[in-house]
Amino acid sequence: MTDQTPVVSIRDVSKVFDLGGNNRLQALANINFDIFPGDFVALLGPSGCGKSTLLRLIGDLISPSSGAVQVNNKPAHQARLDRDYGMVFQQATLYDWRTIYGNVQLPLEVMNYPRDKRMARAREMLKLVQLEEFGRHFPWQLSGGMQQRVAIARALSFEPSLLLMDEPFGALDEMTRERMQMELLSVWGQTNTTVVFVTHSIPEAVFLSSRVVVMSARPGRVTGVIDIDLPRPRSFETRESPRFFQKITEVRECLRRDEVKGASS
Amino acid sequence: MTNVADLTPAVERELLPDRGRPGRLAQRLWRYVPAIALFIMALVVWEVVCDYFKIQTFLLPKPSLIAATFIRELPVISLAGFFTLREAVGGFVLGCTLAIVVALATSRWTIVSEGVMPFAIAVNSTPIVAVAPIMNNWFGITNPVAKMSIVAVIVFFPVMINMVRGLTQVNANSLELMRSCAAGDFTVLVKLRIPNSMPYLFSAFKVSSTLSIIGAVVSEYFGGSRDALGVYISQQAALFHFAEAWAAIIIACIMGIAFYAVLLIIERLVMPWHVSMRAVEN
Ligand SMILES: Nc1ncnc2c1ncn2[C@@H]1O[C@H](COP(=O)(O)OP(=O)(O)OP(=O)(O)O)[C@@H](O)[C@H]1O
Numbered sequence: 001m002t003d004q005t006p007v008v009s010i011r012d013v014s015k016v017f018d019l020g021g022n023n024r025l026q027a028l029a030n031i032n033f034d035i036f037p038g039d040f041v042a043l044l045g046p047s048g049c050g051k052s053t054l055l056r057l058i059g060d061l062i063s064p065s066s067g068a069v070q071v072n073n074k075p076a077h078q079a080r081l082d083r084d085y086g087m088v089f090q091q092a093t094l095y096d097w098r099t100i101y102g103n104v105q106l107p108l109e110v111m112n113y114p115r116d117k118r119m120a121r122a123r124e125m126l127k128l129v130q131l132e133e134f135g136r137h138f139p140w141q142l143s144g145g146m147q148q149r150v151a152i153a154r155a156l157s158f159e160p161s162l163l164l165m166d167e168p169f170g171a172l173d174e175m176t177r178e179r180m181q182m183e184l185l186s187v188w189g190q191t192n193t194t195v196v197f198v199t200h201s202i203p204e205a206v207f208l209s210s211r212v213v214v215m216s217a218r219p220g221r222v223t224g225v226i227d228i229d230l231p232r233p234r235s236f237e238t239r240e241s242p243r244f245f246q247k248i249t250e251v252r253e254c255l256r257r258d259e260v261k262g263a264s265s
Numbered sequence: 266m267t268n269v270a271d272l273t274p275a276v277e278r279e280l281l282p283d284r285g286r287p288g289r290l291a292q293r294l295w296r297y298v299p300a301i302a303l304f305i306m307a308l309v310v311w312e313v314v315c316d317y318f319k320i321q322t323f324l325l326p327k328p329s330l331i332a333a334t335f336i337r338e339l340p341v342i343s344l345a346g347f348f349t350l351r352e353a354v355g356g357f358v359l360g361c362t363l364a365i366v367v368a369l370a371t372s373r374w375t376i377v378s379e380g381v382m383p384f385a386i387a388v389n390s391t392p393i394v395a396v397a398p399i400m401n402n403w404f405g406i407t408n409p410v411a412k413m414s415i416v417a418v419i420v421f422f423p424v425m426i427n428m429v430r431g432l433t434q435v436n437a438n439s440l441e442l443m444r445s446c447a448a449g450d451f452t453v454l455v456k457l458r459i460p461n462s463m464p465y466l467f468s469a470f471k472v473s474s475t476l477s478i479i480g481a482v483v484s485e486y487f488g489g490s491r492d493a494l495g496v497y498i499s500q501q502a503a504l505f506h507f508a509e510a511w512a513a514i515i516i517a518c519i520m521g522i523a524f525y526a527v528l529l530i531i532e533r534l535v536m537p538w539h540v541s542m543r544a545v546e547n
């Protein structure tokens with residue numbers, strides 16, 4: 001994979017938040033890693049370690065204090081202007097006043113797609129997340145899991161090369177969550193999207209991704225990158241395979257190693 | 266792979282609104298029964314008390330007398346009501362339009378917001394009807410524009426303050442979503458801020474509808490055209506014709522409710538998606 005040019009390349013990125021007065025908070029320190037086309041990368045770490053901050057840096061929703069983020073070989077800022085990525089948050093963040101069709105079409109409207117093209121895309125995307133019969137409903141008429149699927153459809157509606165997801169299933173119950181993970185993998189399999197997925201669930205990270213980036217807290221840094229070479233397509237059987245548990249253990253140890261180091265220093 | 270069926274539990278379909286379910290209307294009417302019963306009881310008590318204690322008509326007329334007067338005076342007071350309603354609605358439209366324009370300007374140029382908002386909040390808490398004599402002086406005592414401008418000033422501030430609130434209190438993720446697809450300020454305004462401000466705007470409209478009737482009637486107490494409801498009330502009261510005054514107050518009350526109801530209907534048409542419109546099951 002390393003011979004390809006990376007979709008995302010993060011070089012010596014640090015982020016310091018100015019909290020007013022003399023208070024500063026180093027959220028991220030010296031982050032370095034690359035994400036390659038078709039990758040499914042999970043950012044994993046304890047709460048407050050800067051996963052969301054890192055994701056928002058990639059999406060140019062905030063800018064780094066030092067270092068550089070490149071997306072598709074251009075600065076993250078340019079990539080955002082070129083609409084290179086779709087974004088999914090922990091909350092579905094659908095607009096209450098728009099129908100499901102309207103919500104999926106929102107990015108397309110912003111990008112001035114013609115009307116018929118928009119509708120066609122919206123139908124296609126809703127079909128992809130298996131909600132085609134809910135197009136005319138309003139968001140409040142859908143369950144949390146269904147809303148989150150709409151958010152995924154919306155993020156993919158303009159075929160971005162990169163999908164950024166910040167704990168998209170964090171607010172869902174365990175069963176819905178596992179279904180959604182399957183859904184996401186199937187959507188990812190049908191599109192050529194690269195995914196960056198923030199989570200603090202170890203099994204979720206291992207089940208979904210091709211690589212897990214393990215982070216430590218305060219200041220957030222990358223403590224390890226673990227390749228997850230479980231066979232695809234992944235299924236319910238994957239969760240019960242010994243390799244799966246092996247990988248979970250490996251990731252957990254990586255997280256723990258760091259904790260021990262943190263405690264002794 | 267999972268299939269559609271087990272991803273959409275039956276519960277989710279149950280949540281969808283069921284329009285025109287039989288018995289729904291009857292159920293709704295049933296809810297008004299206590300209010301109506303209470304109203305009738307109050308009228309009966311009022312009537313009986315007036316009879317029993319022989320209360321003088323100029324202190325408190327009996328409901329039956331007010332009703333008779335209401336019917337007799339209806340041609341006069343309904344015309345007067347219409348005259349005043351025109352002032353109220355005219356002032357309302359004028360004030361709301363200005364308020365919305367200013368609110369939109371504040372969202373475009375922060376300097377407008379910083380300059381205007383402190384005054385808006387200050388003026389919003391002063392009794393504006395108090396300037397009625399001044400407006401009468403400016404526009405002429407019988408000129409409806411005098412009353413309209415008072416009403417406009419009264420409704421301007423709550424509408425503007427609420428609209429600004431609606432334009433600025435936008436969910437952070439919703440904004441980031443816009444930013445993530447590189448939307449310009451104008452697009453954000455049209456597709457996010459303005460729709461977001463609708464519930465705020467309509468709650469201000471509803472409060473203002475009542476305020477505008479009050480403003481019109483009360484400012485007519487300071488003098489105005491002979492055709493106006495406020496003038497009618499104050500004149501009849503001066504002549505100790507209290508049944509007539511009460512009859513006119515009923516008209517004012519009906520106008521207030523009707524105005525409110527019209528706004529409620531418009532709200533439903535404009536925001537079928539809003540929380541307050543969702544089917545209530547209990
Ligand atoms: N806009 C901000 N201003 C100041 N500090 C911030 C800001 N955003 C994040 N932080 C701080 O940066 C640190 C990392 O936050 P971040 O939200 O990235 O964590 P996270 O790993 O996503 O945590 P969680 O798993 O709880 O979502 C935290 O200590 C947080 O307080």
Ligand SMILES: [Mg+2]
Nearest residue numbers: 051052053166
């Ligand atoms: Mg987070």
